Amino acid sequence: MLLFRSEETVAEWCAAHELPVRPMITLDQLWVLATEWYSNRLTEESRRPGPAEMQEIFGRIGLTDPFWDPNTV
């Protein structure tokens, strides 16, 4: 995932790379993902969230499109 100043530069980057524009999220949404994924990373219990946990976290911040489904093949 990449950082952009605006949706306009996302569109320009996608056009330059001949890729479709895919979902974008805000800084506040990204912060939720960062804390959910990593706040316990330096502890004994740390692990990556499993698929069901990922879906719950994504749903909590409004990311319910199939793009965010970790089980979609």
Place this chain on the structure above:
Amino acid sequence: MDFLTNVKLAIYRTIAETTHAPTVADVAQQLGARVDDVQNAFAELHAKHLLVPEPGDPTRIRMAPPFSGVSTPFRVTVNAKTYHANCVWDALGIPAALHADGMVRARDAHSKESMTLVIRHGSPKPTPCVVHFAVPAAHWWDDVIYT
């Protein structure tokens, strides 16, 4: 604590303290363990998506998310130390993992304009930006270095 957890914590705590990823030999020396055993633990941590070895050299670490074992365009300063992150998600993940304020220096992926993100008092300072995901969630680990 089991051996795998000891290896995991040795990796992450070494990076947090030094900003550099340890090698298999470094971790073996730190734990007083056999190199082969630590190498196997690296492979197991990779299977758990807690580590990505350097392509072509499984004794070195490319990623111990959120930290990068190599220089990247995402530089993150926390507690007067500067780390490299694998992506913008991981860039915010470093202050999250260290439970501290932080500053991310990066660039717009297209225009290359310098951008700064600030984490203060447990949340990001409002900054004009968006984060674009080119790869669906189900495929993030197909080629995580690209993702």
